[in-house]
Amino acid sequence: MTRTILFVHQNFPGQYRHLVPALQRRGDRVVAIGGPTSRPLPGVPLHRYDALPAGGVPPCHPWAADFQTKVLRAEAVARCLETLLQEGLRPDLVIGHPGWGELLVVKDLLPDVPVLHQVEFIYQLQGADVGFDPEFADADWRLRARLRLRRAPQLLALQDLDWGLAPTPWQASTVPVPFRQRLSVIHEGIDTAAIAPQGSAQLQLQRAGVSFAPGDELVSFVARNLEPYRGFHTFMRMLPLLQRLRPKAQVVIVGGDGVSYGAAPPGGGSWKEAMLRELGDALDRRRVHFVGRVPHPVLHELFRVTACHVYLTVPFVLSWSLLEAMSCGALVIGSATAPVQDVITDGHNGLLVDFFDHRALAERLAAVLAEASSHDGLRREARRTVVERFDLTRVCLPRQLELVDRLMA
Template sequence: MRILFVHTNFPGQFGAFGAWLARQGDDVCFATAAQATPPRGCRMMLFEAAEDGAPETHRHARGLDRALRNAESFAATAVKAKAAGIDPQVVVAHSGWGAGTYAKAVWPGAAFVPYLEWWYRHPRPDIHPDDPPPGDETALRARAAARNAPMLVDLAQADMAFCPAEFQAAQFPDWIRARLTVAPDGVDAAGLKPDPAARAQLAEHGVPDDAEVVSYATRGMEPYRGFPEFMRALALAQKARPKLHAVIAGRDRVAYGAALPAGESWKARMLAELDLDESRLHFTGLLAPAPYAALLQGTDAHVYLTVPFVLSWSFLEAMSAGAPLIANDAAPIREALGASDGALLVDHYDPQALAAAIVATLEDRAGARARGLRARQRILAAYDRAWIWPARAAALRRLAERA
């Protein structure tokens, strides 16, 4: 199979899967706007990402304007790549940013597979109480409808369309949902598995040997992923458990949701608001894969919170590692857990309930570990890339044979 993956950011959802395809003997190329090195056995073509939509463009069309500028930039690079001999049978493109939208204009015979993550609508399911007031309802409905335009352009050309979760697919209108193939990205369950010896590595973050470790891992410290609620619960749990140490991985920034005024952060706000023993707080920044895995494997209680939105890979990775999990009772989390009782579920906005769940987990470590192992069994059954990737590859090869 000759296959091209398109994403403004590399590796995104495609890097590891594409590298695996190359190891199976497929001809794999990546197109990206990120400065990156291709995996062994793969090729890469670079295009320039577009800036925000032009200010003279209608405010609701600026997203589409930027997407089409990305499409144009990608196409200019793709035409040169085609002249150099790159001729994919299948193009898989992350949809919404426009980068792969003109793939069929360059390679009309190729099968086109957009990867769709989120359908915007109003009212939004991913509301948080700390969000700014919503504003004019009519304008919000209009803006939500317009934000979906880049995906609609991709869907009009699609031979197949992937969506990574049932909850995300359910956000789309029924007529689009019927065209979506729900296919999880896949977790490296063989590489990320329980390892009690990893506990020793937590000393690198300043964690004492006799500590009760509570972990939290996120791209950004923000309300979307429950950072304020976690910190409020942590302040309560610290008072109940004098040996409790929290290891918090991630950047002090907002990745999803409304940005704060310049110079402010949710980390700074929480440290100012709460009576915390900061000597028992360990902020690590973003972690490389090995220490990140050790955190999930060595923790005594891992907390994950989210508004109803795209589920973080970190939750599935914590399940794979067998971490004792505490999470909020939200649809994407319930989907990931399935029928298993692999996590204690609490109300996202009840710090006292979350603190009580943390304390209960620390008091019954054997029961918590058993719960974590049940979560891992769910990963093996529903999210293990050892069988998900071959199934996805087979579907793409069927498209390639028809191209």
């Protein structure tokens, strides 16, 4: 008997780019509802919704603006789903991400159909990203009140939770205790067969006019956007000292100039511009290569040739880039923050430093660059960690499929 699984994700396929084809291969029918930026997958009917009403977004209290946006999105998804149900769609399971409000009223249309929520992160009033970095902390109670209200759609989604899926233990710990008994910790998975070390690796960066190979004194830093949430300010402040300690070191920085999390720097512009202004002549820019965003194959080649990859983050969602770097056999120096400590044990499969201590980061990097080959054991253990805990085909996908079957039983 063919089962039908409905995915709801504003940027489909999102986290489900591996799960969807796996379901199709075993004979399940997959249907998707997504936002305007969603991309179709072969054999998957994709129904896009427009969350903005024709007359524009109605005015409301500023504290309620985020909630209103999510309600508008929920209504748009509901209208799309209602049409599909009238046309004969009968899903056996709904899988979606509640973070954008899309699942808020699904149960009103499908009260007897189980819904699997992708639980990435529940906003925390304390102990996580907000207020973690004192440089950007704001004591204004209004900002705290806004965050409290911003959690409302997430908490409403948890009330309707049939089951949740979190990628890492720390991210799962952000879920309130009463709901954790309906939560599985399964990562989306890393294709460790394709994302793997290669002895013949070579990195060509035409935009920067440079090339690198294994053995070069190369340091890498990667983020979707270069911003304090991912420790970009700490990394930049470390560079002048590193350049004095290692005069031949080259640095490749991958990432955009926008803001994914947090806020833009005071006065506007990008954090790259702000940090370059702050450092001024203390930084030798000839040895620092900003390459913007790069295709995934180029990113993996960077991980294969880098002498050391730096990954910093406030307590927040763990980036796939960390696991992909480790899968490529990169030596990682990470921040001693909860998401990273889920994966890296200092001195076992990588190295950890205090998120704020740019001097300690520079000194540890310099020590690694001085004796790169002596850290080969850490590189092997980094790769082993990802293969054993996060491998797509042998670990993560089988567990995801088992959970899907259990929810439809």
